[in-house]
Amino acid sequence: MAIKYALYFHIPFCTHRCAYCDFNTYAGHEALIPQYVEALCREIELVARSAPERLSAHTIFFGGGTPSLLTPAQFEIILKTIHDSYDLTSDLEISLEANPGTVSLDALRDLHDLGFNRISLGVQSANPVELRQLERIHDYFDVIDAVAWARRAGFDNLNLDLIFGLPEQTLHGWQSTVNLILGLHPEHLSLYALTLEHGTPFGRWSQHGLLPVPDPDAAADMYEWAGEVLETAGFEQYEISNWAKPGRQCRHNLQYWRNLPYLGFGAGAHGCAGGLRISNVLRIKTFLERIQSGGLHSNSTFPLSPATVNQTQISTRVEMQETMLTGLRLTREGVSALDFAARFGVQIQVVFGREIDELVALSLLEWAGPVLRLTKHGRLLGNQVFIRFVD
Ligand code: SF4
The missing domain is CATH 1.10.10.920 (Arc Repressor Mutant, subunit A)
Structure with missing residues (x-):
């Protein structure tokens, strides 16, 4: 049976860096987005060209960072390049991670017209104090708007991300967030425990005793309570951190969990295919340079790209x-x-x-x-x- 790949595109731009975030993303570099879109297209073509045969893909996922900072016109260019380079299945899932503070009804309509059929909104909390603490750029009213616009634009597959175990969060506070979120009727929910990552403001503050976070037992109570409530609300837990209405699991992420092949494009993206686990250079400017001078760094061996900096053979x-x-x-x-x-x-x-x-x-x-x-x-x-x- 022919391999069906999952394609991941990393969009490493954010308007502000949240205090807990250790993703490969950069604030204040938005002027580079047009060049980045061009480089992504070039990388898509180079990898496809290096493959021994034309590849087939069944999921496309734009993650970040804040992919919703790209315009629909920029997504159109990327999607056209993907269509030209890969065979795409008729049941193609195209997901977009979006920050509630960065979407509009018009943009969502355009994205839906382009074939996007799944939106994942980084909500994190419904509580204004918690959102400020996390240094998110949105408030809960932005979430309500974003969900309403996504529905009006035609999206019937909506994920909302939440974080629990936040500083000073109580079980009661967490329950309020989950109950409000359930009122928005998402098809999918991802619930992540806060981790204090080294090198982030949250990591530094907690190291110096400036950030009280719930103990693991309190976080476990929040997780267990949410699991029960979501089950009652008709969600099935299908992964440690993910719940979906029947048939609404994220097919792209299932590919990772089933340890099946995927290709990653963009700064810091990871891929796993052809017996290799690979990752791209992290920094945007270096990514652009390596792709632009593709001839110099060109690796013709699939699945490498000129931006690949790590590769490990998988025994x-x-x-x-x-x-x-x-x-x-x-x-x-x-x-x-x-x-x-x-x-x-x-x-x-x-x-x-x-x-x-x-x-x-x-x-x-x-x-x-x-x-x-x-x-x-x-x-x-x-x-x-x-x-x-x-x-
Ligand atoms: S929006 Fe997401 S990716 Fe960007 S800084 Fe905040 S948590 Fe990180």
């Missing part, structure tokens, strides 16, 4: 481990022993029998027929499970 052993790490994030689907045997030609128990038996004995993993998956308890302790599958 079968590592591919098996990664299949466990990512597949076990899928709370229902888990890792199927049948699929594992079909993919690797060896039984899962032969490779990971000891680890699996121990984790099942600890009630962190369970068998559901041929499917190995996290228990409810295991979902809270995912990292303790995943680490057992790494050498």
Whole structure:
């Protein structure tokens, strides 16, 4: 069966850098967007040209950063280049990550006309104090507008991102946010625990005792409460941090969790294909230079591009481990022993029998027929499970 790729495009521009963010994104570089769009198109063509055959893709995802800073006309240019370079399936999913403070009804209409069929809004909280603390540029009224405009523009597949475990957040405060968000009737919700990343203002403030964050038990209570409420509201949890109405899972992200091939374009983008895990140079200007002087740095070996700066060969052993790490994030689907045997030609128990038996004995993993998956308890302790599958 021909491989169906997932295509990821990184848009590393933001109007302001949020205090907790450690993504590869830059504020104040928006003047470079036109050049960046050109470079993305060139990278799309170069990678497609280096492939041994014309590639087929079934998902396209613009993430960031703030992809919604690009104009519909710029997206049109990128999408045309993708169409010219890849075979796209008829059920193509095209997702856009958008910041609620950066969308308009007109732009959303244009994007829908271009074929975008999934929008993911970075809401994070409905509480004004929390939004200010996070240094988000939007308030909750922007979220209400963005959702209403997305619906009017024709989008029927909407994700809202929320963060819990925020500074001074109480269970009651979190409940208010979730209840308000449910009133917006999204098809999909992503709930992430705040992590204090080194090098961010939040990381520095907490190091100096200036930022009180909820203890892990309080964050676990928020997570468990949300899981129950979302289930009652008709959502299915399908990944540790993701809930969807039936049939509305994010197909692009499923590709990662199923450890299937994807290509990444743009500054800092990652890819995994052809037995290699690769990543691009982080800085926008270096990305532009490397793509513009593509002849000098040109790598003709698929899936490399002139912007690739890291590449790691994936051994079968590592591919098996990664299949466990990512597949076990899928709370229902888990890792199927049948699929594992079909993919690797060896039984899962032969490779990971000891680890699996121990984790099942600890009630962190369970068998559901041929499917190995996290228990409810295991979902809270995912990292303790995943680490057992790494050498
Ligand atoms: S909008 Fe998103 S990507 Fe940009 S700085 Fe804030 S958290 Fe980071």
